[in-house]
Amino acid sequence: xxxxxxxxxxxxxxxxxxxxxxxxxxxxxxxxxxxxxxxxxxxxxxxxxxxxxxxxxxxxxxxxxxxxxxxxxxxxxxxxxxxxxxxxxxxxxxxxxxxxxxxxxxxxxxxxxxxxxxxxxxxxxxxxxxxxxxxxxxxxxxxxxxxxxxxxxxxxxxxxxxxxxxxxxxxxxxxxxxxxxxxxxxxxxxxxxxxxxxxxxxxxxxxxxxxxxxxxxxxxxxxxxxxxxxxxxxxxxxxxxxxxxxxxxxxxxxxxxxxxxxxxxxxxxxxxxxxxxxxxxxxxxxxxxxxxxxxxxxxxxxxxxxxxxxxxxxxxxxxxxxxxxxxxxxxxxxxxxxxxxxxxxxxxxxxxxxxxxxxxxxxxxxxxxxxxxxxxxxxxxxxxxxxxxxxxxxxxxxxxxxxxxxxxxxxxxxxxxxxxxxxxxxxxxxxxxxxxxxxxxxxxxxxxxxxxxxxxxxxxxxxxxxxxxxxxxxxxxxxxxxxxxxxxxxxxxxxxxxxxxxxxxxxxxxxxxxxxxxxxxxxxxxxxxxxxxx
Numbered sequence: 001x002x003x004x005x006x007x008x009x010x011x012x013x014x015x016x017x018x019x020x021x022x023x024x025x026x027x028x029x030x031x032x033x034x035x036x037x038x039x040x041x042x043x044x045x046x047x048x049x050x051x052x053x054x055x056x057x058x059x060x061x062x063x064x065x066x067x068x069x070x071x072x073x074x075x076x077x078x079x080x081x082x083x084x085x086x087x088x089x090x091x092x093x094x095x096x097x098x099x100x101x102x103x104x105x106x107x108x109x110x111x112x113x114x115x116x117x118x119x120x121x122x123x124x125x126x127x128x129x130x131x132x133x134x135x136x137x138x139x140x141x142x143x144x145x146x147x148x149x150x151x152x153x154x155x156x157x158x159x160x161x162x163x164x165x166x167x168x169x170x171x172x173x174x175x176x177x178x179x180x181x182x183x184x185x186x187x188x189x190x191x192x193x194x195x196x197x198x199x200x201x202x203x204x205x206x207x208x209x210x211x212x213x214x215x216x217x218x219x220x221x222x223x224x225x226x227x228x229x230x231x232x233x234x235x236x237x238x239x240x241x242x243x244x245x246x247x248x249x250x251x252x253x254x255x256x257x258x259x260x261x262x263x264x265x266x267x268x269x270x271x272x273x274x275x276x277x278x279x280x281x282x283x284x285x286x287x288x289x290x291x292x293x294x295x296x297x298x299x300x301x302x303x304x305x306x307x308x309x310x311x312x313x314x315x316x317x318x319x320x321x322x323x324x325x326x327x328x329x330x331x332x333x334x335x336x337x338x339x340x341x342x343x344x345x346x347x348x349x350x351x352x353x354x355x356x357x358x359x360x361x362x363x364x365x366x367x368x369x370x371x372x373x374x375x376x377x378x379x380x381x382x383x384x385x386x387x388x389x390x391x392x393x394x395x396x397x398x399x400x401x402x403x404x405x406x407x408x409x410x411x412x413x414x415x416x417x418x419x420x421x422x423x424x425x426x427x428x429x430x431x432x433x434x435x436x437x438x439x440x441x442x443x444x445x446x447x448x449x450x451x452x453x454x455x456x457x458x459x460x461x462x463x464x465x466x467x468x469x470x471x472x473x474x475x476x477x478x479x480x481x482x483x484x485x486x487x488x489x490x491x492x493x494x495x496x497x498x499x500x501x502x503x504x505x506x507x508x509x510x511x512x513x514x515x516x517x518x519x520x521x522x523x524x525x526x527x528x529x530x531x532x533x534x
């Protein structure tokens with residue numbers, strides 16, 4: 001007997017406008033200054049964008065691409081584009097130009113909103129894309145170059161829409177593409193309903209409150225910035241957007257100046273930030289409430305411990321483009337660990353408990369595996385914000401099971417308390433002599449060595465064993481370590497046959513467009529140079 005009330009972003013925007021019009025949204029601009037607006041102003045500009053879109057001839061479901069850094073105008077697009085009935089297609093500016101051109105073409109983006117500082121990137125695509133309009137956001141504050149439409153001037157010509165369109169909750173709101181390593185990236189289309197339910201679950205899982213100040217380092221051009229722009233607007237919490245300045249000092253300065261209570265980003269970002277804090281422990285006065293959500297790849301237990309010593313709590317998150325993205329969070333359950341610090345850190349290093357309404361299971365072949373912490377199988381998931389198919393995909397896929405669960409491609413265990421632990425990606429497991437070696441497990445031990453900054457383990461072909469592991473190691477500045485030391489470290493934790501045959505010390509590890517280590521690039525480098533496997 002309940003009202004059939006649609007779950008749409010209209011409720012999110014109207015709530016922020018009515019209840020939190022003076023709450024700030026801070027942006028670091030290209031010139032490093034911090035510009036501040038409010039939810040009231042964001043709402044008015046989002047409504048202007050609705051008027052602008054609806055008066056232009058764009059119809060329901062038409063895609064608008066955004067090639068933009070994290071800033072308040074991008075937040076306005078996050079709200080205004082879906083509320084006009086059109087679809088927000090965030091473009092990953094770190095993709096290779098050919099991949100970026102592919103997703104723009106595949107999505108049939110009719111408009112592109114682009115930061116003026118990113119016009120050189122767009123220039124590389126101009127002969128391969130055909131949007132009807134390119135609107136340039138003067139993010140730098142400089143005049144828009146001739147030959148382009150000035151987004152601000154066009155927006156100013158349209159009054160704020162007093163009434164937002166009535167949309168069904170299953171109307172498409174956003175489109176993101178997976179960060180594949182080939183030209184064939186896959187699109188995931190999110191509905192208003194899925195975004196709203198994801199935001200509600202994220203707010204519960206992260207224990208977010210309206211008084212938060214949240215630094216969104218995770219890019220708004222990647223998986224909806226983990227849904228945070230929507231969730232924080234819904235709550236009326238302060239948003240702190242770093243623009244293009246993602247170096248440790250800039251991020252720490254923002255944390256201090258804006259009294260940030262939560263920061264979100266991938267491990268590669270926090271490595272530099274952690275080193276800066278340890279190098280100059282008294283330089284930044286951070287909020288005692290500061291905690292960090294880290295996702296995108298496994299967070300080593302040693303990193304969690306190092307942040308803990310600085311008084312900063314780490315929350316690990318896990319998800320995928322296909323899951324909007326949040327699935328699990330490493331939030332301790334009441335009554336677990338019983339004051340045992342080692343047990344607490346072990347749990348925090350796992351991917352965590354499923355958030356409300358996300359369901360998980362383990363499977364091997366056609367068999368569902370028990371939650372006993374020992375059984376290892378592929379993690380499968382389902383829920384109201386989990387995709388059931390790819391956007392306009394014509395090629396057959398085995399990504400979904402016959403009973404509708406999404407196959408993540410991650411190998412995991414689930415303990416009796418429900419904590420998920422990712423063992424490895426299926427494609428990254430080392431299959432040696434018919435047994436599995438977890439590259440993630442080896443990497444986590446390697447980075448616990450005081451001289452090791454980063455590590456990556458990959459499988460290479462071996463005539464005797466099928467595959468053997470090789471480790472790539474990046475040392476901290478001025479530090480030294482030997483093969484023998486690292487072998488002893490690993491042998492103390494794992495069987496001798498798990499220990500890599502070779503250790504390669506390198507100045508840095510190649511990264512993907514989302515900040516993860518590119519193991520494909522490492523495998524290609526080994527193929528070119530050869531491996532010394534035993």
